[in-house]
Amino acid sequence: MAGGAASTTSYTTASPGSKSANYLFPFILVTSLFFLWALIHNLSPILIPHLKKACRLTDTQSSFIDSAIFIAYFLLGLPAGYFMKRFGFKAGIVLGLLIYAAGALLFIPAANSGEYSFFLLALFVIASGLTFLETAANPYVTILGKPETATLRLNLAQCFNGVGAFVGPLIGAEFILSGKEMSEAELNAMPAAELQAYLSAEAAAVKMPYTIIGIVVILIAVLFIFTKLPDIKEQHEAKDAKPENEGSIFRHRHLIAAIITQFFYVGAQVGVNAFFIRFARFAGNMPEKEAAYLLGAVAGLGFMIGRFVGTFLMRYIKPHTLLALYALLNVILVLIAMTTKGDVAIWAVLAVPFFMSIMFPTIFSLGLEGLGVGHTKLGSSLLVMSIAGGAICPPLMGLVSDASNIQMAYLVPLACFAVVLWFAVKGYKLDRAS
Known part of the structure; x- marks a missing residue:
């Protein structure tokens, strides 16, 4: 993924x-x-x-x-x-x-x-x-x-x-x-x-x-x-770890929030790129080959550079704060993409992957924070399984597009990034079971 x-x-x-x-x-x-x-x-x-x-x-x-x-x-x-x-x-x-x-x-x-x-x-x-x-x-x-x-x-x-x-x-x-x-x-x-x-x-x-x-x-x-x-051999867990005494993993409300958020984030990540070529033709009459080149040379490269920039910024900015900033910027960019035409709309979508770059690992780590030895592995598995959002959100975009147009279909990733913003502001700090 x-x-x-x-x-x-x-x-x-x-x-x-x-x-x-x-x-x-x-x-x-x-x-x-x-x-x-x-x-x-x-x-x-x-x-x-x-x-x-x-x-x-x-x-x-x-x-x-x-x-x-x-x-x-x-x-x-x-x-x-x-x-x-x-x-x-x-x-x-x-x-x-x-x-x-x-x-x-x-x-x-x-x-x-x-x-x-x-x-x-x-x-x-x-x-x-x-x-x-x-x-x-x-x-x-x-x-x-x-x-x-x-x-x-x-x-x-x-x-x-x-x-x-x-x-x-x-x-x-x-x-x-x-x-x-x-x-x-x-x-x-x-x-x-x-x-x-x-x-x-x-x-x-x-x-x-x-x-x-x-x-x-x-x-x-x-x-x-x-x-x-x-x-390679798996290291044994610490001898004093007693996961059977830690209760249900679903007592950790911040983990539930992270699983839900990861579902929506992956849906947004997949959906933004999946329909870009169709979006570029509708919003800016851009030929498919030109749009495909931009998807790789701008969006793909931006995603890669964004990881390095985000990793550097986290030395000075708390991860949840940077996640909130990036989610807010993507909400704004998608709104611009949905409400404008031509190059402005196209470049707004192309800028989104740069700010998506840190989202998956940041949500992942915030969700696992404070789980304890006994629950970390299961929590990790549940967060990975939440990538099923990538199977659900694109068809939702397709349904919206068929009912209206491909530009309005970006309402789906807009809603997804709003969920990420909520998690970065509030969801990550929901009650952790002691």
Whole structure:
């Protein structure tokens, strides 16, 4: 997921005396996983307008692309964790890569059939593989080197999420989007044979990039298979921790607030980018290729830079205060986007990801604050599962768009950012059970 929260569980290597140099190549391999899942997430905003054309969909139907991805995360999160606990992180990574590759290669028969449901199945399979990769990558990065530099390594690896956010839309603009945009009336006026040729050509555009992605992922899986990776073992909890005496986790009202807020935040994050290309055409008559390039070069890059800036600012500003400021600015930006036209509206949306950059990890950490040893793991799992918001909010935007227009659909992320603002001002400090 874009947030990329680190695991709260501690791990150690089975052979702590190993030299850090021995971990360089494994670290590079594991870091590549951060790019691979960010790439898929940031190709989704390209697929939404593209498959809307190729499969002649409504905005609501096209939004199911994100739903297919985030439902997989919700359903497979716990099974992925159990698998790795039983068979190890290396086995989980290899399995995740192979599932990912299988889903990418399923785009070939999906394009041949032209069936939207087939594309959704392929995306669900890809996301199932990503769930395994995300479950493993954060803890693995922290042990591939000296303990005192674990945080530095994790932050470095997280940067490749930003690279994926930058590269994904650019790849989509270059190799998937054709630039041929026709109205429903123009499509209906085309001869049947010409219409079928157009739709088939649009559907076929996804074959080459997703085939290459599938092959690259298979090659990385092979490298993992033949690379000796250090064993990692979970550290035992403190002996004096007695989670059975801590009562129900839902006694912590600030955690419940964080789970709800994370649901809405992820929905906003996904929705803002998902419909940007459609928004740019409606609000500013911008061609799809130009909009896709801006999504990567401005929004994606802004998200990556925002993480560095936000991390720096938190040295001087309390996290909840910065979260409140960023949420307020995004509320203002989305209001501007909904009430203006042209470049002002488009650039207002492009500025939003910069201020989204710190939201997922900040909500995550504020929600876990004060839970105690016995509840931290479960609280972490519940916060991760709340990313199901990414499956719900885009269809809501699609429904609003089909009922009015795509500009009004941004009412949904506006409401979501309002929830984040409430959490930053009040929700994070709701009563904690003693």
